[in-house]
């Protein structure tokens with residue numbers, strides 16, 4: 020056949036056009052930055068001229084590699100933080116899977132009470148910014164090391180040891196609880212779809228309850244657990260705010276905090292190299308995960324109708340356990356919020372005398388004697404600018420990422436199995452493995468100058484939108500692939516037969532049918548960017564700052580009351596929005612992650 | 615000896631009654647089939663007997679042991695009831711190989727390894743799946759998966775075996791083979807089988823008793839041929855038999871001992887019961903049921919009709935005949951074809967015609983028929 024006709028025929032199919040366009044754009048926005056980061060690890064940066072003698076900025080050098088991996092200070096700047104990071108990520112995975120998986124089992128397989136409430140409460144730690152819990156931890160458990168003691172000491176008079184207040188222990192607990200909803204959603208999804216007959220068959224064959232869990236249930240949810248490990252490990256590894264809040268007081272360093280210090284300080288070369296190491300670790304985990312799941316043991320037949328699950332009867336433990344679970348959930352979700360609320364009304368935290376309460380931090384005009392005369396949250400025009408920026412940014416990101424995710428889903432499912440589709444699938448997931456702050460750093464260096472048709476974006480709002488869209492594409496494309504995959508191709512083909520145009524098929528058939536899934540592809544990026552900090556922290560300028568970066572600044576200054584008030588603000592906005600979208604459309608984040 | 619007694623068992627899902635007041639006894643070594651349209655409560659019944667579901671009311675005995683009693687709060691778990699269960703969708707464990715699937719139940723019973731291997735070997739040879747021992751379920755065809763499921767269920771030698779539509783996913787040929795296999799297994803294993811299906815042919819050919827259900831209630835519990843020849847009501851008559859029974863709506867003209875005169879749109883019948891004389895009154899609405907093989911086509915038939923359609927299958931031909939306003943189905947044995955729109959006579963000279971009461975649907979009598987075209991009729 021004539022090659023020109025070949026090409027024409029290829030591009031007559033909308034999925035092919037989308038495929039080619041998306042791959043081109045993503046290569047530009049993901050792969051090229053990756054090369055640029057590798058390049059940056061071999062370059063002399065202007066702030067390093069003092070140390071790398073006799074060079075000019077931009078020269079080739081192996082200085083960074085040598086001093087990170089084999090230098091005098093390697094242990095302090097790299098190996099120790101690396102070890103901390105890996106250990107934290109590992110333990111975080113463990114905590115997340117145990118609590119999330121355990122709760123998923125309780126909710127789907129037993130007759131525990133308050134299932135609805137438990138479900139919604141359990142998602143909260145994920146919707147809330149990760150450092151909410153970290154700050155709550157500080158509120159309760161900080162000791163004299165940083166100013167006023169926490170509530171625990173105030174109420175009980177017991178002094179708390181450093182290891183309990185700061186560093187490794189609280190970081191893993193907080194991250195573990197924050198990512199437990201991942202495990203809950205992923206494992207719960209499998210448990211819900213898993214054919215109950217599989218367990219009943221074992222029951223009939225006289226298998227004990229624990230043996231059923233060990234031999235039947237666990238192996239079948241193993242793929243979901245592996246996915247959880249992948250997601251949680253990568254997320255925990257690139258978490259910045261939590262280790263920054265909880266680790267700094269005892270100089271507990273992880274890779275991300277090192278990254279922030281080096282990139283913001285005088286040795287960006289180190290930073291780029293650390294970022295590269297993190298990306299490599301993430302990639303290795305992804306590949307291991309794929310290898311494990313791709314083994315011969317086919318899990319394909321796991322799903323089935325599970326209409327009549329017979330629930331495990333908890334008998335006399337039912338009420339006790341239900342209440343305990345509920346109480347515990349309240350403790351990690353509602354209580355922190357209340358503590359923020361209370362503290363935002365206290366002039367100095369920890370004192371509950373009547374004259375210590377004030378509405379200053381909410382409504383005050385700003386008193387020169389308190390916190391540099393900053394006006395209260397609700398009167399502070401910077402707060403409103405930040406809020407407006409946050410919302411505007413999140414809406415744009417959600418629209419762009421959601422649409423792109425849907426297109427990715429459409430073309431990947433349509434061309435399923437082809438090499439191009441697989442590449443797009445992987446490429447669109449890749450940003451997940453890029454640590455947010457490293458990603459921010461790359462964009463900072465890449466778009467500081469004009470590149471091709473893209474003008475210099477430094478300090479602009481557009482660069483925030485761009486990076487958010489790419490960073491959250493993985494969520495959106497998972498949701499998109501899910502939505503289109505579940506639909507099956509016949510429904511669209513039925514419309515093709517009638518000659519309905521592609522645009523109409525999408526808008527009138529595919530999107531309406533899979534409304535809930537599609538919407539969750541929009542909802543996830545929105546929520547994620549509302550509470551994102553590390554991705555934006557290197558890129559914002561005073562005019563483009565968002566609520567979270569303001570919060571970070573208040574925190575660094577030690578203005579806890581403002582920080583608490585802002586957290587409350589963000590959580591309320593996100594939770595309310597999630598609830599509204601959920602009510603109106605039926606979409607919810609658990610549908611998006613449940614792959 | 616495992617005898618299963620179900621007494622007044624009712625199952626409600628919320629307000630919805632899935633099974634209502636079920637009382638049946640399943641004797642040792644019987645092959646009982648639960649038959650009925652979709653949603654009539656077959657699976658629910660099976661799950662209740664095996665202990666996977668708890669009834670709302672009633673009692674269940676297995677082997678004279680009270681395994682469930684709502685009043686006394688007794689509810690033995692499935693493991694204690696010593697039963698086997700073959701699931702409709704096989705429920706093979708996807709992460710275990712064929713041999714792991716089969717030996718799992720035996721490991722639970724703490725059999726030693728050599729005995730387990732022996733048993734697996736025997737069963738897989740019996741079911742002709744010994745070459746797939748190392749494969750995972752996803753790597754087997756539907757029929758092979760099913761045989762693995764059967765082997766897994768049979769392995770611990772359960773005295774009672776429950777099977778939920780085990781053949782529904784198979785192609786016609788494999789289904790025939792497996793039916794024969796199941797019947798042989800039933801003999802060889804000496805156990806009691808309770809079998810669920812909505813395929814009436816399967817029920818007819820396999821079972822020693824059929825329990826015919828509709829909307830959660832038992833319609834008839836009897837041997838297959840008894841149901842075929844003496845359906846207790848219109849539902850049973852219609853559900854069992856293929857092609858289905860012919861039904862002619864009639865009204866009673868007059869009744870005298872040994873004779874009931876009936877009239878339809880255009881035919882007059884005289885019904886002579888061979889069973890005890892039923893109570894009918896003049897003017898009562900009735901339904902006549904005629905099995906297709908009892909509707910004979912012959913030249914000397916007393917009524918006439920035209921061939922509406924003829925479906926020869928080789929062994930027999932299903933012919934639909936239009937007489938007056940009604941269509942009658944007849945089965946003619948032998949590879950014979952009939953010209954459509956051709957003329958034929960119809961003869962009703964058997965003694966197994968059934969009279970049903972129209973309003974209650976109950977079977978009220980069986981007997982012979984003589985027919986005449988009504989004067990002034992077509």
Ligand SMILES: Nc1ncnc2c1ncn2[C@@H]1O[C@H](COP(=O)(O)OP(=O)(O)OP(=O)(O)O)[C@@H](O)[C@H]1O
Pocket residue numbers: 326327627630632650651652653654655656657658659812
């Ligand atoms: N867990 C449940 N909750 C509510 N209703 C149920 C449940 N299980 C079954 N039912 C209802 O009970 C009725 C009987 O169900 P059952 O599964 O026993 O039907 P069946 O006879 O096996 O049908 P089929 O031939 O389609 O398998 C149905 O109407 C069904 O909708």
Ligand SMILES: [Mg+2]
Pocket residue numbers: 656657658778
């Ligand atoms: Mg059923």
